[in-house]
Amino acid sequence: DAKTTQPNSMESNEEEPVHLPCNHSTISGTDYIHWYRQLPSQGPEYVIHGLTSNVNNRMASLAIAEDRKSSTLILHRATLRDAAVYYCILRDTMDSNYQLIWGAGTKLIIKP
């Protein structure tokens, strides 16, 4: 399975944009890039996913590099409620590779 690399932690100020990086240099052409987050004492929560093009939804934006070997999750205006562990995960579209293989994620700390 293709793996992802994320920084262990990041800090940001409240109401400022946050860019969370993820490297996936061994990504295959059929891998989707998923982002989940896990707030303290809660289960993981889906954030966004993409394949090749940049994606936007109400929670965040996902910017995917042209070679797809890296991506960035963008929180446009972070609030204290966005403090969580953010996981970048690759999921193969093909065949039966349905599993989400989770790493340790990036712990995002929001400073008031």
Place this chain on the structure above:
Amino acid sequence: GAGVSQSPRYKVTKRGQDVALRCDPISGHVSLYWYRQALGQGPEFLTYFNYEAQQDKSGLPNDRFSAERPEGSISTLTIQRTEQRDSAMYRCASSPRPGTSGGAGEQFFGPGTRLTVL
């Protein structure tokens, strides 16, 4: 609507006892996943179902662990002869699409069951 629910939320048991953890997925969701999560780590896949069929149980640590979903809805994860190393948060997730459908497929997670084996 109601999300994924799990029960019990907390379970303390003695080593050697059997435990059964229940997951009630979102109504109509086709696939159901079980994960185990240690403190400070991401979830670790255990097994998953499409409808009532267990598609993959390769993540189950050993034969003391089993899971079923007899009617394609509620699922039970059973751990027999529990050991202290089984202590963890056990999470269930469901998705509206079959796990083998390929592509994306958002998974909705429940609150988890915190299992402590003394």
